[in-house]
Amino acid sequence: xxxxxxxxxxxxxxxxxxxxxxxxxxxxxxxxxxxxxxxxxxxxxxxxxxxxxxxxxxxxxxxxxxxxxxxxxxxxxxxxxxxxxxxxxxxxxxxxxxxxxxxxxxxxxxxxxxxxxxxxxxxxxxxxxxxxxxxxxxxxxxxxxxxxxxxxxxxxxxxxxxxxxxxxxxxxxxxxxxxxxxxxxxxxxxxxxxxxxxxxxxxxxxxxxxxxxxxxxxxxxxxxxxxxxxxxxxxxxxxxxxxxxxxxxxxxxxxxxxxxxxxxxxxxxxxxxxxxxxxxxxxxxxxxxxxxxxxxxxxxxxxxxxxxxxxxxxxxxxxxxxxxxxxxxx
Amino acid sequence: xxxxxxxxxxxxxxxxxxxxxxxxxxxxxxxxxxxxxxxxxxxxxxxxxxxxxxxxxxxxxxxxxxxxxxxxxxxxxxxxxxxxxxxxxxxxxxxxxxxxxxxxxxxxxxxxxxxxxxxxxxxxxxxxxxxxxxxxxxxxxxxxxxxxxxxxxxxxxxxxxxxxxxxxxxxxxxxxxxxxxxxxxxxxxxxxxxxxxxxxxxxxxxxxxxxxxxxxxxxxxxxxxxxxxxxxxxxxxxxxxxxxxxxxxxxxxxxxxxxxxxxxxxxxxxxxxxxxxxxxxxxxxxxxxxxxxxxxxxxxxxxxxxxxxxxxxxxxxxxx
Numbered sequence: 001x002x003x004x005x006x007x008x009x010x011x012x013x014x015x016x017x018x019x020x021x022x023x024x025x026x027x028x029x030x031x032x033x034x035x036x037x038x039x040x041x042x043x044x045x046x047x048x049x050x051x052x053x054x055x056x057x058x059x060x061x062x063x064x065x066x067x068x069x070x071x072x073x074x075x076x077x078x079x080x081x082x083x084x085x086x087x088x089x090x091x092x093x094x095x096x097x098x099x100x101x102x103x104x105x106x107x108x109x110x111x112x113x114x115x116x117x118x119x120x121x122x123x124x125x126x127x128x129x130x131x132x133x134x135x136x137x138x139x140x141x142x143x144x145x146x147x148x149x150x151x152x153x154x155x156x157x158x159x160x161x162x163x164x165x166x167x168x169x170x171x172x173x174x175x176x177x178x179x180x181x182x183x184x185x186x187x188x189x190x191x192x193x194x195x196x197x198x199x200x201x202x203x204x205x206x207x208x209x210x211x212x213x214x215x216x217x218x219x220x221x222x223x224x225x226x227x228x229x230x231x232x233x234x235x236x237x238x239x240x241x242x243x244x245x246x247x248x249x250x251x252x253x254x255x256x257x258x259x260x261x262x263x264x265x266x267x268x269x270x271x272x273x274x275x276x277x278x279x280x281x282x283x284x285x286x287x288x289x290x291x292x293x294x295x296x297x298x299x300x301x302x303x304x305x306x307x308x309x310x311x312x313x314x315x316x317x318x319x320x321x322x323x324x325x326x327x328x329x330x
Numbered sequence: 331x332x333x334x335x336x337x338x339x340x341x342x343x344x345x346x347x348x349x350x351x352x353x354x355x356x357x358x359x360x361x362x363x364x365x366x367x368x369x370x371x372x373x374x375x376x377x378x379x380x381x382x383x384x385x386x387x388x389x390x391x392x393x394x395x396x397x398x399x400x401x402x403x404x405x406x407x408x409x410x411x412x413x414x415x416x417x418x419x420x421x422x423x424x425x426x427x428x429x430x431x432x433x434x435x436x437x438x439x440x441x442x443x444x445x446x447x448x449x450x451x452x453x454x455x456x457x458x459x460x461x462x463x464x465x466x467x468x469x470x471x472x473x474x475x476x477x478x479x480x481x482x483x484x485x486x487x488x489x490x491x492x493x494x495x496x497x498x499x500x501x502x503x504x505x506x507x508x509x510x511x512x513x514x515x516x517x518x519x520x521x522x523x524x525x526x527x528x529x530x531x532x533x534x535x536x537x538x539x540x541x542x543x544x545x546x547x548x549x550x551x552x553x554x555x556x557x558x559x560x561x562x563x564x565x566x567x568x569x570x571x572x573x574x575x576x577x578x579x580x581x582x583x584x585x586x587x588x589x590x591x592x593x594x595x596x597x598x599x600x601x602x603x604x605x606x607x608x609x610x611x612x613x614x615x616x617x618x619x620x621x622x623x624x625x626x627x628x629x630x631x632x633x634x635x636x637x638x639x640x641x642x643x644x645x646x647x648x649x650x
Contacts, residue, residue, distance in 0.1 A: 008335040012342055012381045016392075020383045020411050033384035056336050061419030086414035088459045096452035101365070103429035103452075106469075115425035118340055122422070123456070124363055125344030125415040129355065140524075141437055141516045143429075143469050157466040158421055168578070174598060187469040211581065237468070251649070258498040259540045262476065276649060293618035298502065299638040300645040315646065321620035321639035325632030 010036030011053055015062060015080070024067045024077030054078075060118070092127040108144050111151035146192035149209045150185070152216040153194055157182045159222040162199065166213045175213065180205070181225045183233055195236045197228070204228075204236040245286050249305040251278035256301035280305065288313050296321070341366070342378055343416060346392060346406065350413040354398065354405035375404060382410050423460035428467035430456060436471035437516055442484055472520045475538025482544045483523055486511050492551045493525070496543040497536055501610040504542065509534070510551035526554040569605030572612055573627040576600060580622035587615065599624060613638055 005013075013035045018025060031037045031046050040046035057064055063084035067077050092100075100123055104116040146153075149165065156163045160181075167178045181197040183204075192209040228236075250260060254277070264281035285291035292313035295302050304311040341364055348363065349355065361368045375394060382391035393408035418426070434449045441449070486493050493511055498504045509525035512533065516522075520537060527534040533556045571590075576583060578598040583589070590603040606612045609631070616623055616635045626632040 006335070008338045008342070009377055009381055011335060011339045012377070015339070015343065016382060016410050016412060017384050035381070035384075035386055056339075059419075060336055060340055061416055061422065063417075082414075085416060087417045090455055090459045092452070092455055093448075095448045096455065099433070099448055099452040100426070100430070100456070103426060103433055106429040106432065107425065112425045112467075114337070115421045116429055118337065119418050119422035119426040121337075121340045121344050121364065122416050122418055124365075125347040127363075129352070129359055129363060140513045141433060141471055143432070143471070143517060154421070154466075158424070168581075168598075182466075184466050184468055187467075256502055258502070258504050258542055262498075262542050263539065296617040296620070296639070296642070297614035299617070300642040301502065303642075303645055303649060315643070317617065317620045318639045318643050318646075320623075321617050322636050322643060324616070324620065324623060324626060324636045324639075325629050326636070 004039045005036035007036075007053075010034075011056060014053055015057065018064070018078060018080045019082065019085070021079055024069075024079045026075060026077045030078070061122075087122060087126055090123070090126050092123065094128055097124065097127045102141070106141050106143055108142055109146050109150050111154055115154075143187050144192075146185070146187075146209045147212075149194075149212040149216045150192060152218065153182055153185060153209075156216070156218050157185065159218070160225055160227070161218045161222050162220050162224055163216050164219050165216045167207055168211045168213055178207065179219070180207070183228045184237065186237060195233070197225070204232060206236065245288075246307060247282050247284050248291055248307060248310050249280060249282050250295065251276070251280055251303045251305055253278060253301040257298050260298075260302065278303070285310070292317060338374075340416070342374055342381075343412060345371075345374060346378065346409055346412045347415045349404060349406040350409045354395075354403050357402050357404060360404055371404070375399065418460050423456075424465055424467055427453075427456060427460060428465055428469055431465075432469040432471050439477070442481070442488075445484075471516045474520045475541060479538060479541045479544050480521075482546050483511060483514055483538075486546045486551070487514060489546075490551050492547045492549040494545045494547055495536065495541055498540050498542055500540075500608065500614065508547070509536070510554060512554065512556055524556065526552070526556075567605060569607040572604045572606045572631060573625075574602050574604065574616075574623065575625035576602065576619070577622040577624060580619050583615070583619060609634065 017034045040049050063081040065081050069075050104120040107113045162181050164179050168175050179199040183196045186193045194207045198205040288310045296317045304314050357368045357371050360371045378392045392410050395405040398405045430453045434453050438446045493509045496506050508528045512524045523536040584592045593601045
C-alpha cells in the first residue's frame with residue numbers, strides 16, 4: 001500500500017509491536033518493521049516521529065522501558081513493562097460506571113477534561129456493559145474552567161517544578177512577578193486558587209488564578225521540592241475552607257427577607273423573638289464581611305443586632321454607600 | 331473538534347480489551363459503552379482491522395468476525411495480546427478522583443440512599459486501583475439549600491414529576507409557581523434548579539437557598555427543549571449599560587458578574603461595563619461593594635444606592 005498511515009494507526013501498531021516483542025525492539029527495527037515509520041522520508045524525520053510517539057505513549061500511561069543489550073553497549077532497545085501496563089482487577093457495576101461518567105464531566109477546564117476522559121476510557125474497558133441508568137439523571141455538577149493558567153499549573157504540580165507568573169495583587173492592584181513552588185490547586189466559592197510556597201517571600205501564599213496575567217512558565221528541574229508537610233498545607237488552605245464562623249442575630253421587617261428566614265437557626269426558648277415590630281432570627285455565617293455584604297442588600301428590611309463586628313461592617317458599608325453619587329471620590 | 335490521535339488510540343485499545351472479555355457486543359452497545367456514535371465504532375473497527383504485529387500478514391492482525399459484523403455484532407477473534415485494560419496514569423487518576431471526591435462529599439448528602447451508596451462504592455473501587463493519591467486538586471461544590479428541599483427535588487427529577495415551589499427572588503418578593511424540573515446544577519458557587527416555569531412559559535434558574543418550600547405534585551412533568559448552556563449567565567444585550575469604576579479589591583465583580591468589558595487603569599483600579607436588567611440586582615451589588623466603588627454611571631443609579639443606604643441608617647437610628 002502506498003498511502004501513508006495515519007498517526008493513530010501508527011501509534012497503535014507501535015504499542016502492539018512492543019507488547020508482542022519477545023525481548024525488545026531497537027530503533028532501527030521499529031523503523032524497518034512497524035507500519036507507518038517507513039513513511040518518514042529522512043533519518044531525521046524518523047527520529048522526530050519516533051521521539052514524539054514515545055512521548056505520546058508515556059503521556060497515555062503506557063510504561064515504555066529503555067533496555068540496553070549487555071553485548072552491544074550503545075545499542076538501545078524498547079519494550080513495554082507488561083506488569084505495569086495492566087489495570088489491576090476492578091469490579092465496577094453499570095451504576096458505578098454511570099457515576100464515573102458524571103464525575104468526568106465535572107470539569108469545564110479543557111486539560112482536566114482530557115485527563116478525566118482518558119481515565120474513564122480505561123475504566124470503561126474494564127467495566128461491564130453500560131446500561132441506560134437514571135441513577136444520575138438530572139444532575140449537572142460542574143467546576144468552572146481555570147483559564148489558561150490551570151493547565152501549566154497542573155503539569156507543574158505533577159512534576160513538582162517551580163513556576164513563574166505575573167500576578168495582580170487584590171489589595172493594591174500592583175503587578176509583580178512571582179516565583180512559586182505549587183502545592184495544591186483548590187476550587188472554592190466560584191474560583192480557582194493556587195496554594196504554594198512563594199520563594200521570594202519564603203512563606204506559604206495563595207493566588208487566585210483569575211489574577212494571574214499572561215502565561216505560567218515552569219522553571220528549573222522536575223522534583224525540585226518535597227511535597228509540603230500536611231500541617232503546613234492544612235494551615236495554608238484554612239482560609240479557603242467553608243466552615244461556619246459564628247451566629248448573628250438579625251431583626252427582620254415583617255414578611256421580608258424570606259431567604260434569611262428559611263435558613264434561620266431554631267430559636268432558643270428564652271430568646272425574645274420580636275424587637276420593635278421586627279422579627280428576630282439567628283443565622284450562621286462564615287465571615288463577617290460575607291454576611292455584611294448580603295445583609296446590606298436588603299436595605300432597611302434587615303438590621304444586625306449582634307455580633308458587633310458584623311453590625312459595624314454593615315454600618316460602615318451603609319455610610320459609604322449613602323455618600324455615593326454626591327461628590328466624585330478619588 | 332477533531333479527536334486527538336492519542337485519545338483515539340486509548341479507545342481502540344480499550345475496545346479490544348473490552349471485547350476480549352465479552353462474547354461480543356452490538357455496535358450500539360459498544361457506542362454507548364465508550365460514549366461515541368455507532369458510525370465511529372464502525373470506523374474504529376475498520377482501523378483495528380488494519381493493525382497488528384510487524385509482518386502484517388492476515389494472521390498478524392487484530393481480527394473480527396466479518397459475518398457477525400454484517401449483523402451489527404462486533405466479535406473479536408484475534409486480540410494480538412492486547413487483552414489487558416491499561417492502568418490509569420497519575421494525572422488521569424488525580425482528575426477523576428478529585429471529581430469523584432467532590433461529588434461524594436458535597437453532592438452525596440443531597441442524594442437519596444441508593445445514589446449516595448453508588449457514589450461511595452465507585453470512589454472506593456477507583457481508589458483501590460489508583461492508590462489514595464491524596465491529590466494536588468481539591469474541589470468543593472457548594473451545595474446550598476435546605477435538605478428537605480434537596481430531597482424533594484431529587485425525587486421529582488428521578489420520577490419525572492412537576493413541582494410547586496414557594497420561591498423568593500432577588501428583589502425579596504415571594505411567589506408560588508409550578509415548575510417542571512430539568513436538572514440540578516451544582517458548582518463551586520452554589521446550587522440551582524434549572525426548570526421550566528409554567529407561569530413564565532420559559533426556562534428559569536432557581537437558587538436552591540431561595541426555595542422556601544416545595545411540593546412534589548402528582549402530575550408528570552412535561553419535557554422541554556432547553557439550551558445546553560441555559561445555566562450560564564451571559565450579559566443580556568437588551569439591558570441598560572452601567573459603567574462602574576472600582577478599586578482593585580473589587581476585582582471579584584469582574585470575575586463573577588456578567589460583564590461586557592473590563593479596562594485596567596494604570597493606578598490599579600479598573601472600569602467594568604455591565605448590562606443591567608434588574609435595578610434591584612445592581613443596587614444590591616453596589617451596597618455590598620460600597621467601599622470599593624469610585625464612580626457609577628449613570629448617576630441615577632448611584633443616587634438610588636445612596637437613598638437605600640440612608641433609609642437603612644435611619645432604621646438603625648430608630649432601634650431602641
